[in-house]
Amino acid sequence: MSKRLASKHKIDRRMGQNIWGRPKSPVNRREYGPGQHGQRRKGKISDFGTQLRAKQKLKGYYGNITEKQFVKIYKEAIRLKGDSAENLIGLLERRLDAVVYRAKFVPTVFAARQFVNHGHVKVNGRRVNIPSYRVRPGDVIEVKEASKQLEIVVVASQLAERDVPDYIDVDHGKMTATYTRVPTLSDVPYPVQMEPNLVVEFYSR
Template structure:
C-alpha cells in the first residue's frame, strides 16, 4: 500500500470534513485534526488560509495529486477559454483515474490510481497505465477482460454509497464507461463544497 493510500483519512481530518463522503471516515467520529494539536481551537482563517485550504481539499480529493502536477492543471485552466475554475474541474474530471472512480470500477480514487498503474484499464481498446491520462468525451474506457472478476471490482460495482454521474454512460455488464461531456462543477457529485475559484485565486497571487 502506498503512503498516500494509507494517509487518505488524514486528509479528511486535516480538512475537518469527510471529503469523499465515505462511511468509514474518522471525521464521522472526530471532527478535529490529526496529531497532538488537532483539538486546539482554530482561529478565523485569512484570505490566504481560505484559498490554501480550498486548494488542499481539491488536490486531496483527486488522490492527493503532486503540487507540480496540480499547478499544471491551473496553468492549463487559465489558458483555456471560459471560466478558469470550471476549466480546472473539467481537467481533473478527465483524469483516467477519476473516470475509473466515477464509473464505480473501484471503491476509492486512490484505488483507481493503483488500478490504472497496474494496467487493468484500456482506452479505446489500448492499454493505458498513466493515471493522469486525460480522457476526451466519446473515449471508451473499459476494464481489461482478465481483471473484470477481481474482488475489488465486483464489490465496488455493488456499492450503494455513491451513484454514477449522468455525464457518463456506464455498462457494468461489459465493464465499459464513456464520458459524454465535460461537466460543470455544479454537476460533479462532491460530498463537500469545492471552491475551484479560490484555487485559481491562490495561484494567481
Template sequence: MSKRESSKYKLDRRMGENIWGRPKSPVNRREYGPGQHGQRRKGKLSDFGVQLRAKQKLKGYYGDISEKQFRKTYDEANRMKGDTPENLIGLLEQRLDAIVYRAKFVPTIFAARQFVNHGHVTVNGKRVNIGSYRCKAGDVIAVKEKSKQLALVIEASQLAERDVPEYIEVDHHKMSATFVRIPTLSDVPYAVVMEPNLVVEFYSR
C-alpha cells in the same frame, strides 16, 4: 492499516470534512484534526488560509495529486478560453483515474490510480497505465477481461454510497464506460462543497 489508507483518512480529519462521503471516515466520529494538537481551538483563517485550504481539499480529492502536477493543470485551465474555475474542474474530471473512480470500477480514487497503473484499464481498446491520462468526450474506458473478477471491482460496482454522474454512461455487466462530455462544476457529485474559484485566487496571488 496501509500508508495510503491512513493518509487518506488523515486528509479528511485535517480538513474536518468527509471529502469523499465515505461511511468509514473518522470525521463521522470526531471532527478535530489528527495528532496531539488536533483538538486545539482553531483561529479564524486568513484569506490566504482559506484559499490554501480550498486548494488542498481539491488536490487531495483527486488522490492527493502532486503540487507540480496540480499547478500544471491550473496553468492549462488558466490559458484556456472561458471560466478558469470551470476549466480546472473539467480538466480534473478528464483524468483517467477520476473516470475509473466515477464509473464505480473501484471503491476509492486512490484505488483507481493503482488500478490504472497496474494495467487493468483500456481506453478505446488500448491499454493505458497512466492515471493522469486525459480522456476526451466519446472515449470508451473498460476494465480488461482478466480483471473483471477482481474482488475490488465486484465490491465497488455494488457500492450504494455514490452514484455514477450523468456525464459518464456505464455498463457494469460489460465493465465499460463512455465519457459522454466534459462536466461543469455543478455536474460533479462532490460529497462536500468545492471552491475552485478560491484555488484560482490562490495561484493568481
C-alpha cells in the same frame, strides 16, 4: 507503493471534512484535527488560509496528486477560454483515474490510480497505464477482460454510497464506460463543497 495511497484518512482529519463521503472516515466520529492540539478552538482563518485549504482539499480529493501536477493543470486551465475555475474542474474530471473512480470500477480514487497503473484498464480498446491520461468525450473506458472478476471491481460496482454521474454512461455488466461530455462544477457529485475559484485566486496571487 506511494505513501500517498495511505493518506486518505489523514487528509480528511486535516480538512475536518469527509471529502469523499466514505462511511469509514474518522471525521464521522471526531470532527477535530489530528494531534494533541486538534481539539483546541480554531482561530479565524485568513484569506490566504482559506484559499490554501480549498487548494489542499481539491488536490487531496483527486488522490492527493503532486503539487507539480496540480500547478500544471491550473496553468492549462487559465490558458483555456472561459471560466478558469470551471476549466480546472473539467481537466481534473478528465483524468483517467478520476473516470475509473466515477464509473464505480473501484471503491476509491487511490485504488483507481493503482488500478490504472497495474494495467487493468483500456481506453478505446488500447491498454493505458497512466492515471493522468486525459480522456475525451466519446472515449470508451473498459476493465480488461481478465480483471473483470476481481473482488475490488465486483464490490465497487455494488457500492450504494455514491452514484455514477450523468456525464459517464456505464454498463457494469460489461464493465465499460463512455465519457459523454466534460462536466461543469455543478455536475460533479462532490460530497463536500469544492471552491475552485479560491484555488484560482490562490495561484494568481
